[in-house]
Every structure is written in C-alpha cells, then in structure tokens.
Amino acid sequence: NAKKRQIENILYQRLDNRIKQLLQNIGKTGNELGFNMFVVGGFVRDLLLSRQIDDIDIVVEGDGIEFAKTYAKKEGCRINTYKKFGTAVIIYPDNFKIDVASARLEYYKTPAALPIVEKSSIKLDLARRDFTINTLAISLNPDNFGTMIDYFGANRDLKDKTIRTIHNLSFVEDPTRIFRAIKFSNRFGFKIGKVTSNLIKNAITIDCFKNLSGLRVLSELKQIFEEENPIPAIKTMESYGLEKVLHKDLTLIPNTYQLLESVNKILSWHDLLYMDEPYPRWAVYFMAMLNRCSYKVCEQICTRLNVPLRERGILLEKRYKAEKQLNLIESSSTYTKQELYWTLINFKTEYILYMMALVKDEEIKKAISNFYTHQRGIKPYIKGRDLLKLGLKPGPVFSAIIKQVLNAKLDGQLKTRKEEIQFAAAYAEKTNLLIKS
Ligand code: CTP
Structure with missing residues (x-):
C-alpha cells in the first residue's frame, strides 16, 4: 500500500555532485552485500521542501554495522559503531558524516523509557517515527535508485503543510515529540493537524511529562530556541500550557x-x-x-x-x-x-x-x-618586553601601565606603537617607576 514515485531527476537537480555520488556508492556497496538501502527522514523531507540538507540518514534492511564497515573501508572513512542499537556513524577524513541504522522495530517497555531494539524491515522502521513528514524513504540500490516510497501519507501532508503523527500513542510513547511538533510547525510554517493537536492536549492532560527526564525537555527547548525565530513556537507552547511543565x-x-x-x-x-x-x-x-x-x-x-x-x-x-x-x-x-x-x-x-x-x-x-x-x-600594541626595554622592573605595575595605555587608546589619544611607548614612558616617569641606571 506504499505510494512510489521515481524522483531521480530531483536528486540530480537539487544535490551537489559529492552527495549524489555518495548516495550511488552507498546503494552499490549495500547491493553487493545483499541489503536494501534507503536514505530516509529529514533528508527526504528537506529535499522535497527545497531546504538545506544537513544530515544523511541511511537505513539498511540488513546489518547496518556490516554495511558501515565495508563502505568505510572502500571510501577511506572512519566509523563509530553502536552494537546495541545496530547503528554506526561513517566519518570522512574532512569530518563529513553519514548516520547508518539497521531497519528495526523499536518499542518502549514503559512510556518515557529507553527504546528496545530488534531487527526488522524499512516499513516498521519508518512506522516508529514521529510525524508523517519524517517517514519518506528513497531507495538507493542500483536497480531502483531514486524511487521514493511513501507508506504513511507524507507527500499529502507536505502538500497540506500539516504536522501529523502516524499513530495515536505517539506522544504518550515519547512526550518530547510535543516539542518537536511545535518546532517543525514553526520551522516550516506548517499547522499541527486537528487530531494531532488533540493528541497533544490529551497527553498533557494525563501528565505525560511526569516520568520524562528534565534533560530531554531541556534539549528540545534548546533546539526550539536555536531556530531562526522561535517566538511563534513559544506562543504555540504557551497555547498548550507547556510553560507550566517548566x-x-x-x-x-x-x-x-x-x-x-x-x-x-x-x-x-x-x-x-x-x-x-x-x-x-x-x-x-x-x-x-x-x-x-x-x-x-x-x-x-x-x-x-x-x-x-x-x-x-x-x-x-x-x-x-x-x-x-x-x-x-x-x-x-x-x-x-x-x-x-x-x-x-x-x-x-x-x-x-x-x-x-x-x-x-x-x-x-x-x-x-x-x-x-x-x-x-582594541588591543594595545605595546607588550611587556617594550616596558623592559624602557628599563622598568617586571611586576604588577606592567599590567597597570598597559591598562593606562589601553584607556588612552580607547579615548582615541594613541594611534601608533611609537605613541604607546612614549605614553608608557611618560606615565612611568610621572609615577617615578623608571629605574635610573
Ligand atoms: N524521531 C522520532 N522521535 C523523536 C526524535 C526523532 O521519531 N523523539 C525520528 C524522526 O522521525 C526523525 C529521526 O528520528 O526523522 C531523526 O531525528 P532528528 O535527527 O532529530 O530529526 P530531523 O528530522 O533530522 O530533525 P532536524 O532537521 O531538526 O535535525
């Protein structure tokens, strides 16, 4: 029941050569290992919205760590691997990074707890995500390179400019998504869908933040405050009464x-x-x-x-x-x-x-x-060694003189290094600091 569309031409038009090449290489390497490869999430969303793309998130139907190791060897990259989660980060010598995950079924033992991870297929991986607009995937294997797969109505919601969850327990499973809904709605100028908005209200009513660590709320707040203009998001937070969570x-x-x-x-x-x-x-x-x-x-x-x-x-x-x-x-x-x-x-x-x-x-x-x-x-040109040359004895008096020089400089009295040295000498003379030999 997935909607598929060939968007290879969009990839070619919007991406720079390096990224295009990289996506093709990822597809090839994965193919050799017998894995289905996808670029997913924010990458596809931002591609369709013609926004700047920051991260490359790859999902592997297969062993993501094995893929990362093979790919890194071929391309001369380093990797960091996280066995427990089946994820890896590929790091190019110039520090360019690619995130790799194994398609997985993630579930939460209790609301607000850390997720438990098992291997599974791309659809299940996408189904556990927060909003429909983040569930698009593009195939990278050579045979179907550039096929965009839409399981959850992401294209419709991008067109309608709407933030929608995929399922009704989304906010109860992970209350930080409430802040994320507001962040995305503000960033893209999207509305929050009616049902989704009611789900937010319900989650707040049942006190979903009770077991959520403060640090996670802080991290979401910081992200909202880092947006270009967070004020509409702050107003939306207030409209849900979220300031009372703080x-x-x-x-x-x-x-x-x-x-x-x-x-x-x-x-x-x-x-x-x-x-x-x-x-x-x-x-x-x-x-x-x-x-x-x-x-x-x-x-x-x-x-x-x-x-x-x-x-x-x-x-x-x-x-x-x-x-x-x-x-x-x-x-x-x-x-x-x-x-x-x-x-x-x-x-x-x-x-x-x-x-x-x-x-x-x-x-x-x-x-x-x-x-x-x-x-x-503004910094003085004059240094301690200039004062030594003037015959002054090093000590706290040096910083006092330099402070006076800076003051005069701030006043616009001193322009050149020579003027500064003259000023320092005169000041030392006046306050009897010069060591007469
Ligand atoms: N995600 C989620 N629930 C969260 C955090 C993240 O479901 N609480 C999913 C989202 O679907 C997202 C993916 O994990 O697509 C990666 O998360 P992140 O990097 O935070 O999302 P981006 O969409 O890339 O956001 P940004 O553009 O702000 O980096």
Whole structure:
C-alpha cells in the first residue's frame, strides 16, 4: 500500500555532485552485500521542501554495522559503531558524516523509557517515527535508485503543510515529540493537524511529562530556541500550557514577548555581522523568558530541567549579574566610555546581546553596540618586553601601565606603537617607576 514515485531527476537537480555520488556508492556497496538501502527522514523531507540538507540518514534492511564497515573501508572513512542499537556513524577524513541504522522495530517497555531494539524491515522502521513528514524513504540500490516510497501519507501532508503523527500513542510513547511538533510547525510554517493537536492536549492532560527526564525537555527547548525565530513556537507552547511543565508559576506576559522580540532583532543583527563567532543563542532567549521570574522560580526551573552546572550559571548568577550591571549603567548619568569598556569586557557575547535587548535608553544601547563592534577588539600594541626595554622592573605595575595605555587608546589619544611607548614612558616617569641606571 506504499505510494512510489521515481524522483531521480530531483536528486540530480537539487544535490551537489559529492552527495549524489555518495548516495550511488552507498546503494552499490549495500547491493553487493545483499541489503536494501534507503536514505530516509529529514533528508527526504528537506529535499522535497527545497531546504538545506544537513544530515544523511541511511537505513539498511540488513546489518547496518556490516554495511558501515565495508563502505568505510572502500571510501577511506572512519566509523563509530553502536552494537546495541545496530547503528554506526561513517566519518570522512574532512569530518563529513553519514548516520547508518539497521531497519528495526523499536518499542518502549514503559512510556518515557529507553527504546528496545530488534531487527526488522524499512516499513516498521519508518512506522516508529514521529510525524508523517519524517517517514519518506528513497531507495538507493542500483536497480531502483531514486524511487521514493511513501507508506504513511507524507507527500499529502507536505502538500497540506500539516504536522501529523502516524499513530495515536505517539506522544504518550515519547512526550518530547510535543516539542518537536511545535518546532517543525514553526520551522516550516506548517499547522499541527486537528487530531494531532488533540493528541497533544490529551497527553498533557494525563501528565505525560511526569516520568520524562528534565534533560530531554531541556534539549528540545534548546533546539526550539536555536531556530531562526522561535517566538511563534513559544506562543504555540504557551497555547498548550507547556510553560507550566517548566514551572507552575511561569507565565509569559506581553512584556516577556516584547523582550523576546527585541532579543530576536538583536540576534539577527549580530548573526549577520558575526556569522562565524558561535555563542549559545538558545541561552539569550531562555534568559529573556526567565527575566520576570523570581530567583527561586528560576532555580526550580533549572532543577526541573536538570540544567548542567555551567549552563545553570548562565541562566542564574551570570544573568543576574548582567541585569544588575545594566541597571547600574542605566541609573548613572556619568558612565564614561572607559568605564563601560571595563564593565562589559567581563561579559561574554550572550550577555552583551541580552543587555542590548533589555536596555531602554537608545544612547546606552548604541554605546554597548559600539563596545561590541569596535572597542572589544582594541588591543594595545605595546607588550611587556617594550616596558623592559624602557628599563622598568617586571611586576604588577606592567599590567597597570598597559591598562593606562589601553584607556588612552580607547579615548582615541594613541594611534601608533611609537605613541604607546612614549605614553608608557611618560606615565612611568610621572609615577617615578623608571629605574635610573
Ligand atoms: N524521531 C522520532 N522521535 C523523536 C526524535 C526523532 O521519531 N523523539 C525520528 C524522526 O522521525 C526523525 C529521526 O528520528 O526523522 C531523526 O531525528 P532528528 O535527527 O532529530 O530529526 P530531523 O528530522 O533530522 O530533525 P532536524 O532537521 O531538526 O535535525
């Protein structure tokens, strides 16, 4: 009862040569071993939606690990294997990765427990997946290379722009799928189907999150916050009452949404200018979401989500520090450029962006932006050895002098290395630091 369609031409049009070649080689190698080979899931979905493809997920009707070993040997790749799950990752020398799984029947002993795995066929493998749009497979064996197989109405739902589950217990089996439904609906601009939406409501009503580890909820939340614009997803989460899963007292008020909007603007500005300077983007949205909560509630949310210690620091202590500093800056009328520099230099990108989203005064916002785009990168040319050459004795005084040089530089007084050395010498002379020989 599967719908089949030959889409080899789409593969040829949309994929670059390397991926095309790779898929053909996978098909050939699998064929030699007597296995049916498929590329599945997000790869096919994103191919049909003409979106950028990030991962290659291969399913083998047969032994996925044996396939991975054979293929890796031929192609000069490394592999990591996970015997218990029948899965492997093939890693090319340039770090390009292919995920391989053995077609399997996965079932859950109890809701929210780890799945138990047995070997089985492609249809059963696809049937255990979350949403119809993730259940497409394309055959890779040479005889039927490029045949797309649709068992569960994925094509219809891609056309209808709808997120639908395959079966009614999907969310009870794995409640994290509730967050995934919202993530995909937001990312693709799809609606959540009526029955699926009711299944979400039912799962929440029967308290499906009770046995779910906090870390898994955290991981889903992070993924939503990492999307280009997570705000519609946050609104959908609220419409299902999911914020109460984090804490019964967490409420998102219009002010929270205003702050989230302003985070979104700042991050878009930042990411365009500093594409290759990574930072925890999710954390800025999360900080904004917690902005109105008491410290105690934030602590309890971190505990509920098992937030690891370092990230707890981001959401609790350091966020409060950033908010406090910003209050000090905003309430003082005499904050100089230099003072701003020495305050902000202690904060990482995520906090600076958070402060920029929070700040009310446009002038201060500009000053923080100027710190980030210009001042942050200013470094003195002068080094310790220049000070040694001036006849100064090494010690804490070196960093004090370099700090003075930097201050003058921030003020625009010093341009060249020579000017910096002259300034340092004059400063040392004035404070009687020079060793007279
Ligand atoms: N999956 C699932 N239930 C989950 C997580 C994943 O059924 N809780 C299935 C999905 O069908 C998905 C596949 O496992 O196609 C791989 O998961 P993942 O890599 O997270 O999904 P992608 O669809 O590739 O999502 P993304 O584009 O966000 O990477």
